[in-house]
Amino acid sequence: MARRLRGGLRLNATGRFAPSPTGTLHLGNLRTALLAWLYARAQGAPFLVRIEDLDTGRVRERFEREQLADLAALGLDWDGAPVRQSERRALYEDALARLDADGIVYPCWCTRAEIREASSAPHGPLPEGHYPGTCRRLTAAQRAEREASGRPPALRVDSGAAEIAFVDRLHGAQRGLVDDFVVRRNDGAFAYNLAVVVDDGAQGIGEIVRGDDLLDSTPRQLWLADRLHLPRPTFAHVPLVLGPDGARLAKRHGAVTLADRLEQGETADEVRARLAVSVGLADDDERPSPAELAARFDPDRFAPPPSGPLPGLWTG
Numbered sequence: 001m002a003r004r005l006r007g008g009l010r011l012n013a014t015g016r017f018a019p020s021p022t023g024t025l026h027l028g029n030l031r032t033a034l035l036a037w038l039y040a041r042a043q044g045a046p047f048l049v050r051i052e053d054l055d056t057g058r059v060r061e062r063f064e065r066e067q068l069a070d071l072a073a074l075g076l077d078w079d080g081a082p083v084r085q086s087e088r089r090a091l092y093e094d095a096l097a098r099l100d101a102d103g104i105v106y107p108c109w110c111t112r113a114e115i116r117e118a119s120s121a122p123h124g125p126l127p128e129g130h131y132p133g134t135c136r137r138l139t140a141a142q143r144a145e146r147e148a149s150g151r152p153p154a155l156r157v158d159s160g161a162a163e164i165a166f167v168d169r170l171h172g173a174q175r176g177l178v179d180d181f182v183v184r185r186n187d188g189a190f191a192y193n194l195a196v197v198v199d200d201g202a203q204g205i206g207e208i209v210r211g212d213d214l215l216d217s218t219p220r221q222l223w224l225a226d227r228l229h230l231p232r233p234t235f236a237h238v239p240l241v242l243g244p245d246g247a248r249l250a251k252r253h254g255a256v257t258l259a260d261r262l263e264q265g266e267t268a269d270e271v272r273a274r275l276a277v278s279v280g281l282a283d284d285d286e287r288p289s290p291a292e293l294a295a296r297f298d299p300d301r302f303a304p305p306p307s308g309p310l311p312g313l314w315t316g
């Protein structure tokens with residue numbers, strides 16, 4: 001669905017939450033889901049759920065069921081049936097074939113250790129996690145040698161060291177270099193960066209709301225969207241919830257899932273309220289419904305505090 005701007009320009013505000021069913025959602029994930037839902041629903045737009053289950057070694061069906069039940073328990077609804085990435089491989093194949101036809105896909109045999117070593121060598125240091133392009137520069141003989149090793153290669157794209165600029169709703173103007181990132185892993189699984197761009201494009205997502213740990217992935221994804229001629233969505237990278245020790249929220253921090261909180265005697269309404277209070281969307285003594293939160297949520301003005309612990313969670 002769209003919102004009409006002055007001058008008749010239409011902006012697509014369709015949103016999504018895209019959990020990986022590799023664990024139970026904690027309060028930080030649930031707060032991100034709530035915010036993604038609010039950005040979409042406050043603009044009267046559809047909200048979709050996509051199950052990012054490509055990492056088959058870590059995916060458990062039970063987590064998918066739990067995650068959907070948690071969203072529903074918090075009153076977050078979605079349009080249509082959730083889609084699963086594992087059922088959409090043909091779309092990723094097709095995108096990969098198009099990139100390959102453009103001549104920008106190449107095989108890479110580097111191990112993690114080799115990449116670490118190369119990225120701190122003479123031309124470095126590259127930005128953390130960036131691939132130095134080793135396998136793009138192989139001679140025919142070096143390539144034949146690697147092919148003969150029998151070790152299956154990952155597939156990377158030659159990004160030409162592009163630089164991508166974009167504006168994040170919460171972080172403002174951003175600029176980032178794009179390295180030759182992986183589009184298919186050496187175990188054959190399509191990489192997150194490829195699948196997420198293909199799906200957001202195919203599902204018509206206009207408003208991407210996710211944790212700010214993914215801010216650094218955005219230049220790669222925008223570069224890929226451009227290559228695949230997909231429209232660029234809007235981004236809001238929202239703050240993460242931290243534990244009392246300042247580390248990202250995790251199971252070891254205690255009662256951090258919805259089930260844990262319910263077991264502690266809280267209601268789902270209280271949990272939702274706690275999440276809303278932590279980002280300035282409700283007062284301490286309120287228990288606003290999702291619809292009430294959507295009515296007061298202004299996507300253009302929302303300014304949450306930076307990542308931090310949830311107020312009141314550990315102090316009673």
Ligand code: GLU
Pocket residue numbers: 018019020052196209210211214
């Ligand atoms: N599946 C990713 C995760 O759970 C989220 C990807 C995204 O929102 O772009 O971290």
